[in-house]
Every structure is written in C-alpha cells, then in structure tokens.
Amino acid sequence: MSSGLADVGLLLLSFLVPLICVLLGLPPFLRLLTRMGRLSEDVHKSPPTKVPEPAGPILFIAALLGEIVVATGFQSWVPVAIMLGAGIAFIIGLADDLFVLGGKTKPLLLSVAGIAFVGMVAFRPDLYLPAIYFPIIGRAAPHFIIYTVLAVVAFPVVSNAFNMMDAFNGEISWFTLLTSLALLVGVSLHAAYASGFSLARVGATLPLVAVAAGFLLFNRYPSRAFDGDSGSLMFGAMFAGLAITGGVEIAAIIAIVPAILNSFYTLSSVRGFVERRRMSSRPTYIGGDGLLYPSTEPDAPNTLIRLILLAGALSEKDLVKDVVYLTLVACILSVVTSIMTWVH
Amino acid sequence: MKLAPLFGIEAVAFLLIIAETYLFFNFVVPVGPIPHSIAEYTGLALLKLILILALVAAWFVVMVGLTRIYVRAKIRNAPRPSS
Numbered sequence: 001m002s003s004g005l006a007d008v009g010l011l012l013l014s015f016l017v018p019l020i021c022v023l024l025g026l027p028p029f030l031r032l033l034t035r036m037g038r039l040s041e042d043v044h045k046s047p048p049t050k051v052p053e054p055a056g057p058i059l060f061i062a063a064l065l066g067e068i069v070v071a072t073g074f075q076s077w078v079p080v081a082i083m084l085g086a087g088i089a090f091i092i093g094l095a096d097d098l099f100v101l102g103g104k105t106k107p108l109l110l111s112v113a114g115i116a117f118v119g120m121v122a123f124r125p126d127l128y129l130p131a132i133y134f135p136i137i138g139r140a141a142p143h144f145i146i147y148t149v150l151a152v153v154a155f156p157v158v159s160n161a162f163n164m165m166d167a168f169n170g171e172i173s174w175f176t177l178l179t180s181l182a183l184l185v186g187v188s189l190h191a192a193y194a195s196g197f198s199l200a201r202v203g204a205t206l207p208l209v210a211v212a213a214g215f216l217l218f219n220r221y222p223s224r225a226f227d228g229d230s231g232s233l234m235f236g237a238m239f240a241g242l243a244i245t246g247g248v249e250i251a252a253i254i255a256i257v258p259a260i261l262n263s264f265y266t267l268s269s270v271r272g273f274v275e276r277r278r279m280s281s282r283p284t285y286i287g288g289d290g291l292l293y294p295s296t297e298p299d300a301p302n303t304l305i306r307l308i309l310l311a312g313a314l315s316e317k318d319l320v321k322d323v324v325y326l327t328l329v330a331c332i333l334s335v336v337t338s339i340m341t342w343v344h
Numbered sequence: 345m346k347l348a349p350l351f352g353i354e355a356v357a358f359l360l361i362i363a364e365t366y367l368f369f370n371f372v373v374p375v376g377p378i379p380h381s382i383a384e385y386t387g388l389a390l391l392k393l394i395l396i397l398a399l400v401a402a403w404f405v406v407m408v409g410l411t412r413i414y415v416r417a418k419i420r421n422a423p424r425p426s427s
Binding site for chain 2: 302
C-alpha cells in the first residue's frame with residue numbers, strides 16, 4: 001500500500017472512530033445519566049423539559065480515541081499536547097458540572113490547560129512555531145516569550161468563549177462543527193502549500209469535527225443531550241490547541257468572532273467574570289407565546305442572543321438558525337483569510 | 345436582512361483583528377534595541393505590554409461603541425409579547 005493511500009486511510013479513521021464512538025456511546029450514556037437523575041431543565045421551553053447532562057465524558061472519550069489514532073498512526077506528539085490541554089479543560093468543566101465553580105475560578109484554572117500545553121514544548125520543540133502567519137504579507141518574526149504568553153492566555157479565553165455559546169439547543173454543536181470545519185480548511189491549506197508541514201496536524205483536527213458532527217444529532221433542537229461545561233470547555237481547549245499547532249491562529253480567531261464578541265459584550269455589560277447562574281438580570285425571557293424576547297432592562301447583559309432578539313422575537317429554533325448564520329459568515333471570512341495566507 | 349447590522353459588526357471585528365495583530369507582531373514586538381540589562385529588558389517588556397493593552401483597548405472600544413449604537417437604535421422598538 002502506498003504511503004499516500006495509508007495517509008488517507010488514517011485520516012478517514014481519525015474521523016470515523018470518534019464519530020462512531022459518539023453515535024454508539026452516547027445513547028446508553030444518556031440512559032445512565034437519566035437513571036442517575038442527572039437531568040437539567042431546558043429553561044427555554046415552556047413548560048421546561050428535562051434533558052440528560054453532562055454528555056461531556058463521552059465526547060471527551062470519543063475525541064481522545066480519535067487523537068490516539070492520529071498519534072499512533074502518524075507517530076506524532078501533536079495530538080498528545082492537544083489532548084493534554086483539552087483533558088485538563090474537560091476535568092475543570094466536569095468539576096463545574098458537578099460542583100459549580102466560581103466565575104473567576106474557572107478562567108484561572110483553565111490557564112493550567114494552557115501552561116500544560118506550552119510545557120510540552122520542553123519535550124517537543126517542533127510542537128508549534130512561535131510566529132504568526134498573516135494574509136498576503138506572510139510570516140512575522142518568531143518571538144518565543146510573547147507567543148508563549150499568548151498561547152497560555154488563549155486556552156481560558158477560547159474555552160470560556162465556547163462555554164458562553166452553550167445556551168440554546170444545538171448552539172454549541174453547530175458552532176463547534178462550523179468553526180472546526182473552517183479550522184480544518186486552514187490547516188489543510190497550510191499542509192498543502194507549506195513544505196515540511198506534517199499531515200498529522202490535519203488529522204488532529206478531524207476528531208473535533210467528528211465529535212461535533214456526532215453530538216449535533218443529539219444536541220440539535222429539541223435537544224436530547226446537553227454537553228455541560230465538561231463538553232464546551234473541552235471543545236474550546238481543543239480548538240485553541242489545534243489553531244496553535246496548525247499555525248492558523250488568525251483564521252481561527254476570525255472563525256470564532258461571534259463567540260469572542262459574545263464574551264466581550266457579556267463581560268463589559270456585567271463588569272467582570274460572573275457565573276451565568278449568578279447574574280442579577282437575564283438578557284432574554286420567554287413570552288406567553290413561547291417566543292424569546294430581549295430584556296429591555298438597562299442593566300441586562302448584552303449577550304449576542306439579546307442583540308439578535310432586539311431585531312425581533314424568535315422561537316428557540318429560529319434563534320439558533322440566526323446564530324448559525326452569524327457563525328457561517330465568520331467561518332467564510334476565516335476561510336478567505338486562510339486562502340489569502342496560504343494560496344500564492 | 346435583519347442580521348445585516350450584526351454582519352457589519354462582525355466584518356469590522358474581522359478587519360480590526362487582522363490590522364491589529366499585524367501592527368502587534370510587526371511593529372510592537374520588534375520595538376526598541378536589544379536589551380543589555382535586566383532594567384532595560386523589564387522596561388522594554390512593560391512598554392510592549394502597554395502597547396498590547398492599548399491595541400486590545402482600541403478593539404474593545406470600537407466593538408462596545410458599535411454595539412451601543414446598535415442597541416440604542418433597536419431598543420425603542422424592541423419586540424414585546426402582546427398581553
């Protein structure tokens with residue numbers, strides 16, 4: 001068998017293994033969660049329904065299996081570093097699912113994921129290049145210290161941004177699927193046009209795409225599963241790690257612009273890190289007609305959802321569609337950025 | 345079309361991210377001579393940190409400003425459930 005064919009087979013396997021793991025593993029796990037009474041209220045339904053949560057552990061196992069395929073198949077340390085960061089974020093998220101951590105504790109703890117990730121450079125200096133590639137202009141000069149600090153900060157920022165996009169049925173799964181596809185395009189173009197760029201970095205992106213695609217079937221409206229913070233923080237940490245190892249930082253930031261804006265709006269309007277369950281007023285409410293309305297209170301947090309609803313009340317399903325449209329536009333801009341960076 | 349203003353805000357965020365990261369890595373990072381003492385190194389690091397924060401603050405101010413304009417324009421006609 002030629003090495004090209006073997007690579008394609010490995011890439012296919014690194015997509016199929018996590019996808020099948022989610023599709024086969026999630027139904028029995030959801031039944032177990034239901035038996036254990038781990039059900040959360042779907043507060044945007046009238047009357048509220050109960051949904052099993054957290055599905056994060058199965059999503060983590062699925063992503064881990066996919067990355068193991070990549071690590072062993074391509075003999076690469078990239079998936080190890082990614083799953084180290086994602087694993088720590090997953091454990092912090094699981095602790096939050098079980099015990100509810102404070103609004104300031106979570107970002108601080110998530111920095112550990114970033115520190116562990118960049119710490120891997122001590123063992124594998126080729127893990128990532130501490131430089132940024134720009135559209136048209138090309139690569140900036142490498143700067144190890146500044147890049148390392150930014151890489152550490154990226155983990156809590158991106159993980160929290162993903163976590164804040166996890167409020168409505170299907171929102172986080174659609175968001176992760178679209179942004180990871182934009183990331184895959186960027187990393188693939190990097191691999192195709194830059195010499196010496198390992199295919200393992202492309203392969204490492206596929207488990208995130210596969211897990212998000214599989215989870216979407218359970219998380220889309222009406223949700224049969226919630227990922228919990230263990231799932232959303234892990235998604236964010238994986239995304240951050242893949243953007244760094246794939247050398248597509250700018251395209252990755254642009255793909256998640258809706259989430260970044262959402263976090264900035266929320267943080268600026270509530271003036272700091274406040275756990276969402278402890279916010280004094282809600283950004284939205286459900287009307288008697290079952291539609292979602294924006295809060296008109298002056299101190300209501302300015303989330304992305306509130307901004308969308310200011311243009312008109314929507315059902316939860318239509319609201320998530322609008323979030324998908326905003327994410328899609330950001331992902332198209334991200335792909336344009338990747339093309340301008342790599343295709344010469 | 346009701347999402348058009350938010351698409352516009354996204355596009356501004358996109359352009360600012362590209363412009364500011366370019367400014368940061370091409371102008372802020374190489375600022376100053378090679379430091380010869382710890383004092384020089386610390387001073388230069390602080391200067392770069394201040395310049396980074398200024399870039400982040402500029403992005404933040406533009407984004408919050410655009411959002412405020414959008415919220416002000418929309419809040420008067422915000423949808424309310426018919427009672």
